[in-house]
Amino acid sequence: MSRIRPRLIVSQHLLAAADARIAQDYDTPPAPDHKLTEDELVAQAQAFRPDAVVVTSSTPVSAATVAALPDSVRVIATISVGTDHLDIPAILARGITLTNTPDVLTDCNADMAMLLILAASRRAKEYLALVDSGWGRSLGLDEMLGTRVTGKTLGIIGMGRIGRALARRARGFEMKVLYSNRRRLAPDQEEGATYFADPREMLPHCDVLSLHMPGSKDGKPVMTAELFGLLPRGAIFVNAARGSLVDEDALIAALKDGQLAGAGLDVCRNEPNPDPRLLALPNLFLTPHVGSATVETRTDMCMLALDNVDAVLAGRPALTPVAG
Structure with a gap:
């Protein structure tokens, strides 16, 4: 007698290894050929009555969506670390377990931040x-000169897993590491980095500044004209965290007037349609939010989401639950 398999829906096409696992272990409708909207997700959930819903950051799950989900849904697993797209209180209030995928993308995101530091410092876009x-001509001895990274001072705002992983990479470039965080880390996690409770006190010492923190719930930027102005003139700015953290008008002004020599971004406020003024800047190196975009990491993210679903549906605690 065949076992009854749990029912699952996904908000977009996943990697081949995840698709194969879902096909083996779950009853599921065909994978969508596009990223589902909230309305499409609700319609599919109401029609299919799944036990589990797997989403990515491309499909928001608002309070209205949560309210419209059938009672069959026991777990929502997002294939992301960030939870900006989810109404966490609404999900938890319905008794639905919520999970995300931390840790598995730490190294790739730290690699991306280091790439952005190097690209912005060495004028890669130009x-x-x-x-x-x-090409067609030889460059003059004093033409298109970048900024040396080795030996410089790196400031990190947000010294979580990714911030600490970036700090380890920066030490390979003999960089001095400063950081500002909601709380000071234990000495073994600091690994010699210098702590500043107030980022404003740290910024004047930073040749390079990198953001590694969640987006603010109210959407207010952390990096404003005031904070850009506290950096040494000619500093490098990097953001591989969230576009909402940055006042883009202030960033553009700082890049145009030389307060910043360059910037490297993997995120922006209006994705996937960035402000055209950003695209026109020769000293801004921009990538399309691909910090976790390797075969290994994206596969691991999918598999962790499914591990969470397996655990919850089997009555076990989620591996990486999101708390309220």
Whole structure:
């Protein structure tokens, strides 16, 4: 007699290994050929009555969506670390377990932050533009000079898993590491980094500043004209965290007037349609929110989401639950 398999829906097409696991272990409708909207997710959930819903950051789960989900749903697993797209109180109030995928993308996001530091410091966008145009001439000895990274001082706002992983990479470039965090880390986690309770006191010492913190719930930026102005003139700014953390008008002004020599972003406020003024800046290196975009990491994220679903539906505690 065949066992009754749990029912699951996903908000978008996943990686092949995850699709194969779902096909083996779950009853599920065909994977969508696009990222589901909230209305589409609700319609599919009401029609299919799943035990579990797997989403990504591309499909919000608002209070209205939560209210419209059938009582069959026991767990929502997001394939992301961030939870900005989820109404956590509404989900938990319905007694639905919520999980995310921390840890497995730490190294790839730290690698991306280091890439952005190097690209912004060494004028990668301008070099690529020159080569793409055919190159065609020798550069002068004093032309298109970047900024050396080795030996500089790196400031990190948000010294969680990714911030600490970036600090380890920066030490390979003999960088001095400063950080500001909601609380001071234990000495073994600091690994010699210097703590500042107030980021405003840290910024004047930073040749490079990198953000590694969640987006604010009220959408207010952390990096404003005031804070950009506290950095040494000619500093490098990097954001591989959340676009909502930055006042983009202030960032653009700082890049245009030389307060910042360059910036590297993997995120922006209006994704996937960034402010055209950002795209026009020669000293801004922008990637399309791909910090976790490796085969290994995206597969691990999918598998952790499914591990969470398996645990909850089997009556075990979730591996990586999101608390209220």
